[in-house]
Amino acid sequence: MASERFSPRRKSKTRRHTPEFFGRFDPLKEEMVCILAPDGTCNEALRPPLSDAQVQQMYRQMWLLRLYDRKAIALQRQGRFGTYAPMEGQEASLVASAHALAPQDWMVTSYRETGAMWLHGVPLKQLSLYWMGNEWGSHMPEGVRVLPISIPVGSHPLHAVGLAYASKYRGENSIAITYFGDGATSEGDVHEAMNLAGVFQVPCVFFCQNNQYAISVPRHLQTASRTIAQKALAYGFPGVLVDGNDIFAVYAVTREAVERARRGEGPSLIEAYTYRLGAHTTADDPTKYRDEAEVEAWRQRDPLVRVQRYLQQRGLWSEAWEQELLAACAAEVEQAMAEAEAVPPPPPQDMFRYLFAELTPPLREQEAALLASLQQRG
């Protein structure tokens, strides 16, 4: 079907890779990859090769995100932040998946993945600037391959497919990962994205954070499929269901998905089974659509507590260490927020200057009219 020059990574097929998770955990039977249990015990046979220091670092990053989240909500309440989509409860899914990427990989997200974006190179200050309502927050630093937050639900995975196609076309060693929620899987564009990815066998990882609700609508009203992961099978590539609150499981399956893609074995779908402990956004009241008992049950599966228990059992945790870590994270968050708040609002001309490479005559005329009006007002 494709031309000869179109299989730049064929050479790597010489080594046969035994799948660890994809194809072994059957999404049709709701088989879920779990490695780190809620009590902190670990399935050593499946544990990915992460050093103690790496696990401690991931624990710190999860805490930083949680503190960032809380700070963001607090600032929103004070009118210093815009409408914000919290991540609390989904930190393992975000942190562990982002750890499986290489710097050259593309990341295409929606609005609840601030944490993954940060880990892939977008400074916290910049993300805060975005949430404070300044477009410069989406001016990603040079070399950081993260697209700006995409708000229309399910519309952005297609961009990841295009990025992945470009990597494949040029024989580059990069893959694309795209994050979306359970609600997005009902959108036609997500179907088109997975279908195109399957047809063209592009190096794209579809990472679905199934956090059980799309604003108020529960997962069972989005799809009659038993799992979201099983949808991959219809597109001709593998899918796997993973405990999204388990850093080891999320890291291990994402790593496998990324490596498959990098080897030229095509796309895959990960369903990270997790829970949004907070509201949909700062404009939402979740008590209207879910029981406190349900939320409480999920709090027992808090991804941070799980890693804390693991570290405690390994002798890698102490009260003093944690206090120090929390203080450092809080300071880092404070500093990022302060830096973002110190950025002055852009001038009104900014609105006109980035539609096209060059300002068009109609835009120049409209900009001049606005400036004249502002001057007249004095």
Next chain:
Amino acid sequence: MEKRTLVEALNEALRLEMAADERVILLGEDIGKEGGVFRVTEGLQERFGAARVMDTPIAESGLVGMAIGMAIAGLRPVVEIQFMGFLYPALDQIINHLGRMRNRSRGRFTCPVVIRVPYGGGIRPPEHHSESTEAMLVHTPGIQVVVPATPYDAKGLLISAIRSPDPVIFLEPKRIYRAVRQEIPDEPYTVPLGKARLVQEGNDVTVIAWGSMLHEVLQAAEQLAAEGITLDILDLRTLSPMDVPAIVASVEKTGRAVVVHEAPRTCGLGAEIVAQINEKALLALEAPVERVTGFDTVFPLPQLEKYYLPNAERIAQAVRRVLAF
């Protein structure tokens, strides 16, 4: 120099740009083996391979969305949408992402994407195959909208569109795909985006048109010339950004204007053109500006098509009315 149809001119533009630039990739339904339903991409897959001339699933939104990603990564995708009536599933990608990515990222990520769309009526097809809803595209920030009316402009404008650093929706007047032949240079050349063409100079009335309607205007001009009426005819060529100075210059000369488009009347591009004339050339006007347009109806099936589409007769009547005012 050889006489070429619009289809041949477009094919040549694509072939030359693909040969010159490996980043140029075509995506579309039936554009590979089949060469496109109108044969605009004929022979290109054979020459450039399936990785560059991609026969894709039927997924208009998917194609535009994928092209956005390809463009951000540095490629120059050219998407073919089979008919304008099938562009609508892609509007979300066009309006929400294609036209916004540069602005959203403050210039960090750009979308040099071309979307080629055969548009317009006059070919007696089934429903949905005759649309000309260019006004809603012109209403969308961040995209350029281009419509050639001649083979020369088709080639030059398409090359400019492919080389443009920003998205272009390239509307192709399929009614005249093979109806007009013109001698055009063999080598690559560009026609600038954003510039109208003064097709014919005259003193009595300015007539503004684009795409296949230009040829109805030219027919009307012949009829009117016999009556001693001369037209200043402007082919807009780029609808967004619009060459307002060219419109104003002509209206200042003639004092009278008629705008012609086959799209529905209300909020059609004619309304914007009239508003621009009112804002910038009101005192030059000797008569209200007339619009000759399609109607606020569904584009009819072939039996009623001739009543819907503006033709030389309706245009000539409008010109006589503004002269008699």
